Amino acid sequence: MPSSALLPSLWPRGRRRPSWFAPKVLRTEVLGGLVVALALIPEAISFSIIAGVDPAIGLFASFTMAVTIAIVGGRPAMISAATGAVALVIAPLNREHGFGYLVAAVILGGVFQIVLGGLGVARLLRFIPRSVMVGFVNALAILVFLAQVPELRDVPWAVYPLVAAGLALMVFFPKVTTVVPAPLVSIVILTTITVAAGIAVPTVGDKGALPSALPVPGLPDVPFTMDTLTTVAPYAFAMALVGLMESLMTAKLVDDITDTPSSKTRESVGQGVANIVTGFFGGMGGCAMIGQTMINVKVSGARTRLSTFLAGVFLMVLCIVFGPVVSEIPMAALVAVMVMVCFATFDWHSIAPKTLKRMPVGETTVMVVTVACVVATHNLAVGVVAGSVTAMVIFAMRVAHLAEVTAVTDPDHTTVVYRVTGELFFASSNDLVGQFNYATDPDRVVIDLSAAHIWDASSVAALDAIETKYAQRGKKVEITGLNDPSAHLHGKLSGELAAGH
Numbered sequence: 482m483p484s485s486a487l488l489p490s491l492w493p494r495g496r497r498r499p500s501w502f503a504p505k506v507l508r509t510e511v512l513g514g515l516v517v518a519l520a521l522i523p524e525a526i527s528f529s530i531i532a533g534v535d536p537a538i539g540l541f542a543s544f545t546m547a548v549t550i551a552i553v554g555g556r557p558a559m560i561s562a563a564t565g566a567v568a569l570v571i572a573p574l575n576r577e578h579g580f581g582y583l584v585a586a587v588i589l590g591g592v593f594q595i596v597l598g599g600l601g602v603a604r605l606l607r608f609i610p611r612s613v614m615v616g617f618v619n620a621l622a623i624l625v626f627l628a629q630v631p632e633l634r635d636v637p638w639a640v641y642p643l644v645a646a647g648l649a650l651m652v653f654f655p656k657v658t659t660v661v662p663a664p665l666v667s668i669v670i671l672t673t674i675t676v677a678a679g680i681a682v683p684t685v686g687d688k689g690a691l692p693s694a695l696p697v698p699g700l701p702d703v704p705f706t707m708d709t710l711t712t713v714a715p716y717a718f719a720m721a722l723v724g725l726m727e728s729l730m731t732a733k734l735v736d737d738i739t740d741t742p743s744s745k746t747r748e749s750v751g752q753g754v755a756n757i758v759t760g761f762f763g764g765m766g767g768c769a770m771i772g773q774t775m776i777n778v779k780v781s782g783a784r785t786r787l788s789t790f791l792a793g794v795f796l797m798v799l800c801i802v803f804g805p806v807v808s809e810i811p812m813a814a815l816v817a818v819m820v821m822v823c824f825a826t827f828d829w830h831s832i833a834p835k836t837l838k839r840m841p842v843g844e845t846t847v848m849v850v851t852v853a854c855v856v857a858t859h860n861l862a863v864g865v866v867a868g869s870v871t872a873m874v875i876f877a878m879r880v881a882h883l884a885e886v887t888a889v890t891d892p893d894h895t896t897v898v899y900r901v902t903g904e905l906f907f908a909s910s911n912d913l914v915g916q917f918n919y920a921t922d923p924d925r926v927v928i929d930l931s932a933a934h935i936w937d938a939s940s941v942a943a944l945d946a947i948e949t950k951y952a953q954r955g956k957k958v959e960i961t962g963l964n965d966p967s968a969h970l971h972g973k974l975s976g977e978l979a980a981g982h
Contacts, residue, residue, distance in 0.1 A: 506785070508660070513781030514791030516665045516818075517560055517773045521547075521796050522807060523815055524773070525563045526688040527628075532568040532765050533575045534583070536689030539563040540800055541696040542764030547793030549755040551786045555747030556732040558739070558783045560773040560792055561755060565628075566723050566861060567766050574716045581702035586713040586720060587766035588701065591756030593721035598749025606729055606745060612844045613868035615831045616851025617730055620864055621771045622827035623856055629816045629823075632683070639680050640813045647671055647817025662781045664818045671814040685815070686808025691800040696762040721753075724768035726862045728752050731769040735778055775822045843875040877908045884909035884933070886916040896925040902932040905940035913943045919950045926951055931962025941974040 521543050529539030543562035550561040575583040633640065650667040675682060703709050732748050756766050777783045777792070799807045830836055837845060850871045855864030884903030891897070899917065903909060917926075928947070935941060948958045963971060 507787070509781065510783050510785055510787040511791060512662050512665060513777045513783035513788040515795050516662050516668075516781055517777050517788070517792040518795035518799055519665075519668055519807070519810065520773055520776055520815060520818055521560075521562055521770075521792065522691070522799065523685055523688050523812065524770070525796075526685075528563045528565050528568040529689070529765065531565060532572045532583070534580060534765055537692040538580075538763065538765050539568075540692055540796065541762060542759050542767050544793045544797045545696070545759040545762050545764050546755045546767045547789055547796070549758045550751050551790035551793070553747075553754045554751035554786075554789070555744035555749075556735055556769075557741075557743070557786045558774075558778050558788055559728075559732055559735050559748075559769055560777050560789055561728065561752065561767060561769050562773065562793075563765055563767040564724075564727065564770055565859070566727055567720055567768055569860070570720045570723055571716055571766065574713065578712060582709070582713055583765065584701035584760050584763060585703050585709065586717040587764065588757050588760035589710075589713055589717035590720040590724065590766060591753040591758075591760060593718055594725055594753030594756060595750050596753075597721060597725060598746055598751075598753060601746065602725060603729055603745030603749050606733060609730070609865065609869055610847065610872045612847040613851050613865060613872060614730070614733065615828050616848040616868050617855070617861065617865055618734060618826060618828050619831065619848070620852040620855035621861065622823045623852065624859060624861075625772045625819055625826070626823040627856075629819050632812050632816045637682050640682050640811075643671055643675070643680075643682065643811060643813035644817045644820070647814050648821060651817065651821045659782075664776060664780055664821070667817060668810060668814045671817075672810050675811045676809055680811075683812045684808060685810045685812065687812070691804040691808065692797075693801060693804065695797065695801070696764070698761050699763065701760070720756075720766060723860070723862045724752055724756070724766070725749055726865060727771075728769035730861070730865065731771050731774055734771070735774060738778055739784060741784075771826070772819060772822050775826050776818065779825050780822065843872075843879065847872045847875065877906075880904050880906075880909065882909075884913065886913070888918070890923070895923050896927060897922045898927045898929055900929045900932065904936060905930075905933055905943070906936040907939035910937075910940040910943040913940075914946050914950075917947055917950070919954060919956075922951070922956065924956050926956055926958045928958060928960045929962045930960060930967065931964075933962075933967075934964065935967035935970050937970075938974055938978060941971055942978040944971065945975055945978060 522540065525539035525543040526536040527539075529536045532539070540563075546561045546563065550559075554561065571583050571586055574586055633644070647667045650670060651663040654663040654666050674680070675684075703713075728748060729745055732743050732745060736743055752768060759766055773792070777788050781788070831848065847868050851864045851868030853864075854867040855861055858864070880903075884901065884905060887900050887902075889898045889900070897918075901913070905913065928944070935944075944960065948960075951958045960971070
């Protein structure tokens with residue numbers, strides 16, 4: 482009897498089987514997790530160096546983050562591990578106060594993420610425009626590519642043909658079969674060639690020693706005082722914000738790629754839980770990893786939590802059991818994998834001449850600002866905030882010009898009706914006051930707002946100013962057509978915004 486026929490009988494009746502239980506899906510998830518684990522090793526070691534800690538710390542963090550988020554996270558198949566963004570935030574704390582404070586910051590950062598997740602920070606994603614999302618993806622691809630450049634400088638000449646061979650394998654092998662992920666095939670073949678031929682090139686082992694035992698839980702070695710709390714809190718909060726932003730943006734990207742929804746609130750809380758667990762196991766903390774997530778989702782085709790869980794498990798197995806073998810993997814093989822991820826991640830359509838010609842200038846500007854800020858600061862959060870603010874400013878400028886005022890005077894010249902059309906807020910209401918003929922208008926003025934909406938106090942203040950200017954000339958103003966929200970805001974603030982109130 483085939484194994485596929487046996488699998489259903491292994492699952493209790495009446496309970497829904499996991500989506501990965503099918504043999505074909507199971508194979509994809511297992512192989513995807515293995516490829517991600519291989520790619521995580523040099524990345525985790527590199528980020529450990531950035532944070533100023535032992536390489537094993539980054540590897541432990543990647544293990545605990547991946548395993549925990551696979552269970553409690555809200556986005557299946559997304560990979561969370563030690564990241565450069567988190568490393569950059571906590572590195573000064575480790576440098577100035579020591580490793581114990583770093584661990585305390587990771588735990589407190591996890592607590593902050595749980596609180597922020599509970600408060601609904603994930604809902605802020607809807608305020609991030611598509612052009613910022615495109616810029617985020619493109620900047621990420623550029624950063625991942627730039628991270629590979631040091632591996633191609635001042636290296637033996639053999640590295641370059643190895644990288645080229647790795648890229649060729651990943652391009653052409655899927656045309657033969659997709660049963661085994663092309664990145665895994667590339668890594669195995671290049672490692673075999675370099676070891677068998679005795680080619681001297683940089684290897685994973687050159688990055689640092691791999692751990693030989695599992696991490697042990699414990700409390701951070703810090704005094705539990707108010708001084709410690711005030712020292713670590715700013716770093717912990719910054720880490721929480723950066724980690725959540727990267728994770729939620731990556732989750733949204735995976736949603737789009739897989740055409741499946743995910744719980745952003747659960748992901749926010751899950752990131753917090755994963756960081757708390759990581760802190761108690763002496764890890765450096767982390768968040769979602771775009772590069773490894775793209776390997777898992779886009780290159781390997783994984784779609785379930787199993788691939789994320791196995792990525793963490795395989796990572797420790799590779800380090801502890803197969804450490805000597807993994808250490809022989811040439812960095813050229815992993816560089817080739819990450820370069821292919823960059824090309825697959827970058828939105829080439831967004832910079833095509835045809836697209837740029839059709840796209841509004843403001844949209845392109847927002848994308849460029851996002852990319853430029855991320856690449857300049859190596860901080861995805863800075864780019865997303867800068868891009869979102871730029872988008873809001875451009876939107877405000879565009880909408881401000883949509884507020885129009887047209888005047889119609891009665892034949893007997895006793896009444897003039899001004900019809901206001903558009904959205905009234907701080908940008909558009911500033912020009913409103915100058916669009917009325919205070920001196921020449923008749924004694925009765927009607928301002929019809931049935932085609933407008935009042936959004937803020939600036940608009941109410943502008944209407945008050947108009948009424949005051951007419952009143953100074955002995956003319957009466959009547960405001961009509963307010964919808965319910967506008968009438969409520971106008972009624973509450975009108976007459977209360979002048980100087981001295």
